[in-house]
Amino acid sequence: xxxxxxxxxxxxxxxxxxxxxxxxxxxxxxxxxxxxxxxxxxxxxxxxxxxxxxxxxxxxxxxxxxxxxxxxxxxxxxxxxxxxxxxxxxxxxxxxxxxxxxxxxxxxxxxxxxxxxxxxxxxxxxxxxxxxxxxxxxxxxxxxxxxxxxxxxxxxxxxxxxxxxxxxxxxxxxxxxxxxxxxxxxxxxxxxxxxxxxxxxxxxxxxxxxxxxxxxxxxxxxxxxxxxxxxxxxxxxxxxxxxxxxxxxxxxxxxxxxxxxxxxxxxxxxxxxxxxxxxxxxxxxxxxxxxxxxxxxxxxxxxxxxxxxxxxxxxxxxxxxxxxxxxxxxxxxxxxxxxxxxxxxxxxxxxxxxxxxxxxxxxxxxxxxxxxxxxxxxxxxxxxxxxxxxxxxxxxxxxxxxxxxxxxxxxxxxxxxxxxxxxxxxxxxxxxxxxxxxxxxxxxxxxxxxxxxxxxxx
Numbered sequence: 001x002x003x004x005x006x007x008x009x010x011x012x013x014x015x016x017x018x019x020x021x022x023x024x025x026x027x028x029x030x031x032x033x034x035x036x037x038x039x040x041x042x043x044x045x046x047x048x049x050x051x052x053x054x055x056x057x058x059x060x061x062x063x064x065x066x067x068x069x070x071x072x073x074x075x076x077x078x079x080x081x082x083x084x085x086x087x088x089x090x091x092x093x094x095x096x097x098x099x100x101x102x103x104x105x106x107x108x109x110x111x112x113x114x115x116x117x118x119x120x121x122x123x124x125x126x127x128x129x130x131x132x133x134x135x136x137x138x139x140x141x142x143x144x145x146x147x148x149x150x151x152x153x154x155x156x157x158x159x160x161x162x163x164x165x166x167x168x169x170x171x172x173x174x175x176x177x178x179x180x181x182x183x184x185x186x187x188x189x190x191x192x193x194x195x196x197x198x199x200x201x202x203x204x205x206x207x208x209x210x211x212x213x214x215x216x217x218x219x220x221x222x223x224x225x226x227x228x229x230x231x232x233x234x235x236x237x238x239x240x241x242x243x244x245x246x247x248x249x250x251x252x253x254x255x256x257x258x259x260x261x262x263x264x265x266x267x268x269x270x271x272x273x274x275x276x277x278x279x280x281x282x283x284x285x286x287x288x289x290x291x292x293x294x295x296x297x298x299x300x301x302x303x304x305x306x307x308x309x310x311x312x313x314x315x316x317x318x319x320x321x322x323x324x325x326x327x328x329x330x331x332x333x334x335x336x337x338x339x340x341x342x343x344x345x346x347x348x349x350x351x352x353x354x355x356x357x358x359x360x361x362x363x364x365x366x367x368x369x370x371x372x373x374x375x376x377x378x379x380x381x382x383x384x385x386x387x388x389x390x391x392x393x394x395x396x397x398x399x400x401x402x403x404x405x406x407x408x409x410x411x412x413x414x415x416x417x418x419x420x421x422x423x424x425x426x427x428x429x430x431x432x433x434x435x436x437x438x439x440x441x442x443x444x445x446x447x448x449x450x451x452x453x454x455x456x457x458x
Contacts, residue, residue: 303330396435
């Protein structure tokens with residue numbers, strides 16, 4: 001009887017505490033709104049890493065003083081911080097930003113009205129897949145290759161992919177619908193709500209989008225044009241705390257074309273080892289390396305995941321075939337996400353990818369490098385600031401036009417005049433003075449588009 005009374009009392013006490021927590025969270029959100037209003041008036045960024053770091057340090061001390069689980073309190077705090085940022089972003093109507101995909105979709109809408117657009121905003125090669133892919137597609141129906149496959153992908157395709165890399169076996173390969181889904185599977189399976197990952201910017205926005213989807217917190221390591229887009233390792237270590245679970249790297253980089261030297265990459269791997277962190281390495285552009293390139297797989301770090309795709313290398317963006325490589329435990333977890341969401345990649349597309357492997361792609365690489373050289377030459381004539389890429393498909397110049405205060409204004413002006421380029425702010429809030437130019441069109445079209453860009457920069 002006494003135990004039942006105690007239980008009832010404790011349940012009531014828990015309910016009262018829960019109600020107080022909800023009320024306090026609501027009070028916090030109201031304060032966040034007021035802060036958002038002031039930030040909008042001052043025209044300053046919503047997210048402030050320095051302020052968040054101070055809050056986290058204070059909470060960490062309190063957590064230790066009261067004997068609470070430090071990792072749990074950190075995850076809880078990250079959820080509160082993320083909700084505050086979302087709330088302030090909704091309020092902030094002056095927060096102009098857009099991604100390359102948004103510009104691409106807007107360009108497609110304009111094309112439906114009959115307007116001619118030069119597409120320099122997306123990384124979609126203008127050359128076709130190898131002829132072997134066409135042959136495979138022609139045989140698919142007669143050979144009845146239109147069924148479910150193993151979740152991880154066709155054994156022969158995984159075998160062919162694994163043979164591209166030393167010390168990799170087919171069981172370490174997961175075939176996914178594009179490289180983006182391999183990124184999604186890795187983040188969703190290895191992180192949970194409130195965990196943190198470190199992202200090196202400027203970067204492809206999908207990493208943060210995937211983290212936001214599961215409620216993970218993205219910590220940003222910013223690189224600069226002045227530092228030639230080289231990440232500072234001391235800054236990287238300063239971002240690591242008990243809730244950090246993953247570092248994301250992308251080299252050759254989208255959008256800068258930067259490739260890290262092997263010594264710096266090795267130091268990043270050493271930091272990950274020291275803090276027991278996953279490394280997710282997006283190597284979709286690895287075949288477009290115009291100098292020495294090292295894969296994360298070269299370092300044999302057990303907590304690394306390499307992601308790649310057939311989209312860029314073979315001009316197969318619409319086929320949606322990518323893959324992830326990791327140890328058996330990692331791939332097993334990623335496979336669960338794929339099994340739950342899509343079962344497997346379409347069998348016809350997998351056989352098409354199998355047909356692509358082994359084809360000579362040097363012509364594609366030479367074509368992209370030649371076009372990048374053309375873009376760089378034209379940008380030098382326009383007196384813009386940029387670092388010459390040593391990989392990927394893009395150039396990332398800084399806007400020096402006095403008549404444009406940000407990238408969005410320039411991008412939409414150019415779009416109205418038949419040229420689509422990607423705004424730099426789509427790759428990080430610190431890059432509103434930049435644009436990304438894709439080298440995926442013919443030299444003639446690129447020259448025409450750059451003529452229009454030059455006019456507006458003047």
